[in-house]
Amino acid sequence: MIGLAALKAITFDVFGTVVDWRTGIAGEVETxxxxxxxxxxxxxxxxxxxxxxxxxxxxxxxxxxxxxVLDDLHRMNLLQVLETFEVDQLSDDExxxxxxxxxxxxxxxxxxxxxxxxxxxxIVAALSNGNVSLILNMAKLTGLPWDMVxxxxxxxxxxxxxxxxxxxxxxxxxxxxxxxLVAAHNGDLxxxxxxxxxxxFVPRECEYxxxxxxxxxxxxxxxxVAGDFIELSQMLGC
Amino acid sequence: MIGLAALKAITFDVFGTVVDWRTGIAGEVETxxxxxxxxxxxxxxxxxxxxxxxxxxxxxxxxxxxxxVLDDLHRMNLLQVLETFEVDQLSDDExxxxxxxxxxxxxxxxxxxxxxxxxxxxIVAALSNGNVSLILNMAKLTGLPWDMVxxxxxxxxxxxxxxxxxxxxxxxxxxxxxxxLVAAHNGDLxxxxxxxxxxxFVPRECEYxxxxxxxxxxxxxxxxVAGDFIELSQMLGC
Numbered sequence: 279m280i281g282l283a284a285l286k287a288i289t290f291d292v293f294g295t296v297v298d299w300r301t302g303i304a305g306e307v308e309t310x311x312x313x314x315x316x317x318x319x320x321x322x323x324x325x326x327x328x329x330x331x332x333x334x335x336x337x338x339x340x341x342x343x344x345x346x347v348l349d350d351l352h353r354m355n356l357l358q359v360l361e362t363f364e365v366d367q368l369s370d371d372e373x374x375x376x377x378x379x380x381x382x383x384x385x386x387x388x389x390x391x392x393x394x395x396x397x398x399x400x401i402v403a404a405l406s407n408g409n410v411s412l413i414l415n416m417a418k419l420t421g422l423p424w425d426m427v428x429x430x431x432x433x434x435x436x437x438x439x440x441x442x443x444x445x446x447x448x449x450x451x452x453x454x455x456x457x458x459l460v461a462a463h464n465g466d467l468x469x470x471x472x473x474x475x476x477x478x479f480v481p482r483e484c485e486y487x488x489x490x491x492x493x494x495x496x497x498x499x500x501x502x503v504a505g506d507f508i509e510l511s512q513m514l515g516c
Numbered sequence: 517m518i519g520l521a522a523l524k525a526i527t528f529d530v531f532g533t534v535v536d537w538r539t540g541i542a543g544e545v546e547t548x549x550x551x552x553x554x555x556x557x558x559x560x561x562x563x564x565x566x567x568x569x570x571x572x573x574x575x576x577x578x579x580x581x582x583x584x585v586l587d588d589l590h591r592m593n594l595l596q597v598l599e600t601f602e603v604d605q606l607s608d609d610e611x612x613x614x615x616x617x618x619x620x621x622x623x624x625x626x627x628x629x630x631x632x633x634x635x636x637x638x639i640v641a642a643l644s645n646g647n648v649s650l651i652l653n654m655a656k657l658t659g660l661p662w663d664m665v666x667x668x669x670x671x672x673x674x675x676x677x678x679x680x681x682x683x684x685x686x687x688x689x690x691x692x693x694x695x696x697l698v699a700a701h702n703g704d705l706x707x708x709x710x711x712x713x714x715x716x717f718v719p720r721e722c723e724y725x726x727x728x729x730x731x732x733x734x735x736x737x738x739x740x741v742a743g744d745f746i747e748l749s750q751m752l753g754c
Contacts, residue, residue, distance in 0.1 A: 349689070401652060411689025414639060414664055426652055426665055431687065449669065451587070451649025 282501070282514065285476060287450050288396055289405035289428060291437075291461035292413060294485040296404075296422065297383040300324050306379040314367045321487060323363060330355035335407060335436045347409035347431055353377045380408070381415040385422060386482065392507020393423050395516040405429045405446050405459060407436050426450075438469030447475070460510065464497045471500070478502040478510055520739070520752065523714060525688050526634055527643035527666060529675075529699035530651060531621075532723040534642075534660065538562045540621040548614060552605045559725060561601060568593035573645060573674040585647035585669055591615045618646070619653040623660060624720065630745020631661050633754040643667045643684050643697060645674050664688075676707030685713070698748065702735045709738070716740040716748055 293299050304320030311318045334351040337343045356377050360368065368376070396402050403426040404413045413427045430436045433445035447454045454474030461467050462482040471477050479496040480503075486492070496503045504510035531537050542558030549556045572589040575581045594615050598606065606614070634640050641664040642651045651665045668674045671683035685692045692712030699705050700720040709715050717734040718741075724730070734741045742748035 401656060409689070410664065410687045414688065417663065418639060424664075425655065425662070426648065432670065449648045450652065451647070 282476070284456050285400065285458055285514070286452055286456040287401035287403060287447075288458045288460060288478075289403045289446060289475075290393075291459065291463060291466050292404050292406035292408055292416075293380075293383075294482055295460060295462040295480060296389050297385050297416065297420075298482075298485070299328065299380070299383050300485065300487060302383040303327060303379055306376060306382070310368075310372065310376060311365075314372070316365050316367055318363055318365065323359065325486070326362060327352075327355055327359045330358060339436055339439060345434060348407055349377065349380075349409050349412055352380055378415075381412050382419055383416060385420055386506070388506035388508045390421055390423070392511050395508070395511035396514065397423055397425065399514070399516050401425050401450060403428045403446070403450070405437075405443070407442075437466055440469065440473050443470050443473040443475055447473075458501065460504075460507075463493050467500055468498060471498075476501045478504055480504050480506060480510065520714070522694050523638065523696055523752070524690055524694040525639035525641060525685075526696045526698060526716075527641045527684060527713075528631075529697065529701060529704050530642050530644035530646055530654075531618075532720055533698060533700040533718060534627050535621040535623050535654065535658075536720075536723070537566065537618070537621050538723065538725060541565060541617055544614060544617040544620070548606075548610065549603075552610070554603055554605055556601055556603065561597065563724070564600060565590075565593055565597045568596060577674055577677060583672060586645055587615065587618075587647050587650055590618055616653075619650050620657055621654060623658055624744070626744035626746045628659055628661070630749050633746070633749035634752065635661055635663065637752070637754050639663045639688060641666045641684070641688070643675075643681070645680075675704055678707065678711050681708050681711040681713055685711075696739065698742075698745075701731050705738055706736060709736075714739040716742055718742050718744060718748065 290296055300321065303324035307318055307323045308320035334355055338346055393402050402424060404424050406413055406429040409431045410427045417424050428446040428449060430442055432449065433442045435441035444454065447457045458476040458478055459467060459470035460478045460480055462480055462485060467477040467479055477500040479500045481494060483490060483494055502513055504513055528534055538559065541562035545556060545561045546558035572593055576584055631640050640662060642662050644651055644667040647669045648665045655662050666684040666687060668680055670687065671680045673679035682692065685695050696714040696716055697705060697708035698716045698718055700718055700723060705715040705717055715738040717738045719732060721728060721732055740751055742751055
């Protein structure tokens with residue numbers, strides 16, 4: 279146990295941990311449906327789209343398809359979901375705009391204030407499976423104050439593959455033990471801990487809506503468990 | 517000519533353009549000399565160290581040695597300069613600390629204020645031959661408000677190789693024409709322009725001290741020539 283005194287960089291999972299993808303995607307889908315005169319349940323659509331997220335990355339992880347950034351996986355998955363929901367009214371430009379809804383997601387209410395506090399003492403970096411431009415565009419729109427955007431595209435590997443964490447630490451010029459991953463997902467934290475990262479679980483109990491059944495609590499012995507990013511900053515004396 | 521209306525990201529050369537390496541390195545060398553009781557002209561030492569910068573990157577560019585981050589090239593070059601200046605009083609830790617003087621360089625007086633203005637409208641990113649941790653540590657120490665650190669380590673190629681610019685644009689999700697390089701060095705700007713980047717020359721007439729003879733003026737037809745970063749922000753309506 280290296281301990282919090284060694285901590286130099288705090289890295290963050292983004293979808294679900296920093297931003298509320300379900301509300302954002304559902305809202306954009308329903309706005310588009312009203313404009314284009316089709317009927318859809320935005321939340322079901324968002325869940326279906328997100329449901330194809332891990333399977334599509336698994337195809338990359340397993341080498342079934344070559345390296346593909348998340349924007350492009352999202353688009354492949356979107357075409358499939360549009361077909362499932364029998365939405366065929368959209369032009370290519372409208373599909374492209376909808377695909378970039380992932381660039382326009384809003385942060386949870388505590389995220390920006392918490393990051394701003396943490397940033398005073400630590401490097402704060404995104405460590406997401408989202409491509410850099412997605413995470414950067416989101417940051418510019420919403421004010422998320424990243425010092426650096428790391429993650430899958432920079433490492434060339436999707437989490438939870440160990441290279442995603444280890445290459446991120448290497449690029450920061452740090453030992454894994456000097457880095458912490460903050461995530462709302464037990465699986466991500468377990469993978470990061472195996473690579474030597476310190477870990478903080480932040481529950482996001484409505485990430486998947488009011489009926490969420492997974493990732494409600496910390497299922498393992500993490501270095502920290504914080505209610506939100508502001509509590510995390512207080513725990514770290516920021 | 518795409519024009520300034522298309523501009524979405526402004527990328528910056530760092531050593532010499534954003535930070536004053538000569539004053540910083542000379543100062544750290546002279547402080548160390550006073551502590552360790554050796555005699556050295558800090559500016560001559562800084563010039564000699566910087567003089568080995570391009571030749572060491574050329575060895576990487578030419579494939580003579582494998583990819584090596586700038587921290588490690590700096591260290592190889594430092595050992596050589598210490599020998600030339602007959603400095604043999606330093607421990608490994610002291611040499612390592614001196615090598616990281618490049619992480620502690622101060623920005624030119626206009627740099628932070630200019631970047632803060634530009635950041636309101638554009639992505640502002642470092643596009644340096646410095647490794648990411650070097651540029652990030654410098655940013656955290658001095659307050660340089662980068663949205664992203666791009667450059668040689670991310671691209672796996674040292675400027676002025678075209679991959680350094682093209683891969684940076686690709687990671688930003690932009691066409692080269694939507695990116696601008698700001699630099700105090702004509703050679704860097706020519707290489708970026710060949711890749712399709714827009715260009716802005718900012719003269720730093722004392723980068724190499726009062727006797728500087730190169731890069732005093734814009735030697736080509738760049739998109740912009742700005743006296744400093746604040747003037748650049750004004751030219752871009754920020």
